Amino acid sequence: MGLTATKARPARREVPKSRGGRPTKSAAIERDQRLIEVATRLFLDRGYDATSLDAVAEAARVSKPTVYSRYGDKRGLFAEVLRREIDRWLAPLAEAAEVQLTRSSDISVEQRLIEVGREMLTFTCGPDAVAFSRMMTAQAINFPDIAKLGKEEGWLKAVSTTARFFDHLVAQGAMDVEDTGIAAEVFLDVVVGHTHRMATFGTPLEMKSAEKRMRLAIRLFLAGALGPASRVQSAPKGTAKGTIRRRPSR
Numbered sequence: 382m383g384l385t386a387t388k389a390r391p392a393r394r395e396v397p398k399s400r401g402g403r404p405t406k407s408a409a410i411e412r413d414q415r416l417i418e419v420a421t422r423l424f425l426d427r428g429y430d431a432t433s434l435d436a437v438a439e440a441a442r443v444s445k446p447t448v449y450s451r452y453g454d455k456r457g458l459f460a461e462v463l464r465r466e467i468d469r470w471l472a473p474l475a476e477a478a479e480v481q482l483t484r485s486s487d488i489s490v491e492q493r494l495i496e497v498g499r500e501m502l503t504f505t506c507g508p509d510a511v512a513f514s515r516m517m518t519a520q521a522i523n524f525p526d527i528a529k530l531g532k533e534e535g536w537l538k539a540v541s542t543t544a545r546f547f548d549h550l551v552a553q554g555a556m557d558v559e560d561t562g563i564a565a566e567v568f569l570d571v572v573v574g575h576t577h578r579m580a581t582f583g584t585p586l587e588m589k590s591a592e593k594r595m596r597l598a599i600r601l602f603l604a605g606a607l608g609p610a611s612r613v614q615s616a617p618k619g620t621a622k623g624t625i626r627r628r629p630s631r
Contacts, residue, residue, distance in 0.1 A: 478546040571598045
């Protein structure tokens with residue numbers, strides 16, 4: 382829901398001030414939180430280009446100099462909003478991974494990864510995440526630091542969190558991979574990458590079909606595209622060693 386102007390403006394909130402004339406620490410924290418929340422709604426409702434610092438200041442009921450002094454310019458404000466949103470998106474992934482580590486060893490690795498993948502689908506393909514992904518992509522060319530923030534605070538942290546999860550699975554003997562970092566990158570890409578891209582392009586997310594694709598992707602991830610190593614080593618007669626036999630076209 383967008384922010385709309387009304388004839389009667391709400392009274393400006395009085396901010397408690399310290400003896401030196403500046404807001405108290407708690408008041409400053411509350412003000413900053415309000416600024417970020419208002420800016421988040423405006424960026425989502427109007428997009429990056431149509432959102433001005435003046436509009437943010439008015440909606441947050443703070444002075445324009447306050448916004449400029451805190452964030453410098455619109456790019457600085459957007460970066461702070463994006464940083465908070467990324468933290469919010471990553472929290473379910475970290476929590477889901479932690480939950481799976483404490484589960485009984487009777488639960489299969491496939492089922493653990495499916496539950497982590499389900500959480501990932503929910504928070505990476507939600508409307509807010511998709512909207513910010515579009516804005517970040519649109520601004521990345523003109524503002525490389527925005528792209529760097531998205532990579533370092535978003536993608537690399539997601540890879541690191543997933544890799545730590547895989548490290549535990551390897552230590553438990555539940556997985557056998559040479560490099561958990563690369564495995565984490567592949568897992569994230571095949572499990573949610575395609576669905577997230579389609580959502581970014583405007584394709585409506587159908588959770589049932591997205592989860593079906595996610596489950597198949599996880600099975601491929603666990604088995605490998607070539608299947609068991611014995612299948613490659615003992616190739617049928619007439620098939621070159623290491624060559625995959627393809628199904629005949631229907």
